[in-house]
Every structure is written in structure tokens, then in C-alpha cells.
Amino acid sequence: MQLYAERPIRRTAQLVSDLLALLLVVFAVWLATSVYDQVLKLRAPGDGLVNAGTGLRGTFDGAANSAGGIPLVGDALANALHGGSNVGTQLADAGRWQIEAVESLAWWMAAIIVVLPVLTLVVTWLPLRWHFARQATAAARLRALGDEGLDLLALRALTTQPLRRLASGDDVATGWRERDRDVIEELAGRELARHGLDRVSAGPAAARPSGR
Template sequence: MKLYAERPVRRTAQAVSDLCALLLVAGAVWLGLTAHDQVMRLRAPGDGLVDAGDSLTHTFDSAANNADDVPFLGKALAGALHTGSGAATKLADAGHWQIDAVGSLAFWIATVLIAVPVLFVLVTWLPLRWRFIRRATAGARLRGLGEAGQDLLALRALTTEKLPRLAAAGDVTAGWRERDPDVLAELARWHLERLGLRAGV
């Protein structure tokens, strides 16, 4: 499998593009995780509400239990204290809601910040690299077949090469029909160059 071109300029360009894609993905992951951590700091007030609510609930419940022992007013006082306990529970519930909301926001911000660049790389860079790998691997395989592969590479050059270059090269179609070894080798070399490969094995 040919992952990179054999010609130095194209191979360097591919290596640079691969590095850029890798850095883009790594940068997106770092940015997403950093943003997640920063947004999660907003849950501090929610944590405070939960702690305060739980503490107040415990205090009111404890006081209500002790108030039951007070003669005459014990039950009324305990009921009032239990009402305060209910309010403290709502305070803790509000804290839990804020914590959940911040956690959800942090998750989606991180997801978007990571997913968008990764999808961009998958849609743009990956298909181009996969296309090159398929074509270069097939070209290298044909190059290794000797004359049979050279014929196919020459035919491919005739059908894909730009017309001005074919016209400037003279009557290459006649040379190809007559199986002129020099013409076949030159056409095969043209197509291998387009694939980023050298003519020699």
C-alpha cells in the first residue's frame, strides 16, 4: 500500500497536509476539553445551593424533631419547621437543576467544538488521501507487472493526459498502436508521474 508519493515535492506536500490535519484534530480536542472545563466552573453556585439546601434541610428536620417534645406548641412548631425544611429542599433541587444544566451545556459545547473540525477533516482531507492511496497503490502494482502493466499505464496516460501535452509529444497514438517501447515507456512514465510515482520499480 502506497501511503505517500515517491516524488519528493508531492511527498512533502502530503506530509504537511497530514500534519495539518492531525494538528487540527488535536487542537479541536484540546479546545473542546478546555471549554468543557471552563464551563463546568459555572456549576459552583449550584454546588453551593445544594450544600446550603441539604444543610438547612437537616437543620430544620432536626429542629422539628426536637420541637415535638415542647408541651402544647410542639406539633405546631414542628409543622412550621417542616415547612422550612421543604423550602430548603427546593433550594437544593434548584442547585441540582443548575448543575445538570451546566453539565449539559459543557458537554454540547465540547461536542460541537470537537465535531466540527473533525467532520471538516473527514469530508475534505480524508477522501483526497484515500483516493491517492488507491490510485498510487494500483499504479505501483501495474508498474511491477513489467510490460503488461506498462501497456495499461500507457493507455491510461492516453485517455487522461491533457491534450496539449499529447499534441506536443508528436504522434504518440501511432507509437502506442505499434507498441513502440520508447513511446510506451514515456506514456507510462507520464501517468506514474501524475500518481506521484517514479518510473523505475
């Protein structure tokens, strides 16, 4: 798989773009973690309510249990004290609800901070890199075939190069039909350059002499 161009300028640009994409993801994760931790600090009042409600309920329950042993008025007093225990329960429940709301908010904010840049990379940077890798890999395989591959690359260049560029030189179409090696190599070189590849393959197949 040809992940990077062979030409220095384009390869450098690809490396820089990949590094920026990686840094963006790392920064998004760091920012999401920081935001998550900061938002979780908002649960402190909820923790206080839970602690206060739990303590209040325990106090009233203890007092109600003690009052239950008092002759004559013990039951009535215990029931009254249990009413205070219910208030403590409601206070603790309100604190738990606040804690759950803060935790949910922290999670969603962190998720959005990570998902947005990653989704942006998926719909912009990733398709471009995947398209280049596929096209460059196919072009490199044709180049490795030697003369046969160069013929196909030259034909591809005839169909993809701008008309103005084709018209700027000699009659390249005639040269390609007549199997002019200089014309074929020039066209193949243009197609390879379009995919960021060098004109001459380092493999032995490229050095094979033409049988024509």
C-alpha cells in the first residue's frame, strides 16, 4: 500500500496533514477530559445534599427509635420524628438527582468535544488519504510492470491530462499510437507525477528493455 508520495514536497505535505490530524484528535481528547473533570465539580452541591439528607435521616431515625420506648407518648413522638426522616430522604434524593444530571452533562459534553473533530476528519481528511493511497498504489503497480505498465499509464495520461497541457507539446497521441518510447515515458511520467510518484521505478521490471 502506497501511503505516502515519493515526491518530497507532496510527501511533506501529507506528513504534515497526518500530524495535524493526530494532534487534533489528541487535543480533542485532552480537552474533553479537562471539560469532563471541570463539569463534575458541579456535583459538589449534590454531594452536600446527599450527605445532609443522609445525616438528617439517620438523626431522626435514631431519635424516633429512642422515643418509641417512652410510655404513653412514645408511638406518637416516634411517628412525628419519622416525618423528619422522610424530609432527609427527600433531601438525599434531590442530591442524587443533581449528581446524575451533572454526570450526564459532563459525559455528553466530553463526547461532543471528541466526536465533532473526529467526524470532521472522517468526512474530509480520511477520504482524501484513502483515495490517494488507492490511486498511488495502483499507479505504482503499473510502473513496476515495466513497458506494459508504462503503456497503460501513458494511455491514462491521455485521458486525464488537461487538453491545454497535452496541446502544449508535440503530437503525443500520434507518438503513443506509434509506440514512441520517449512520448510514452513522458506521458507515463505525467501520470505518475499526478499521483506523487517518481517517474522511474526502482524495481528490476522497469529496467527491462522493450521488445518492440
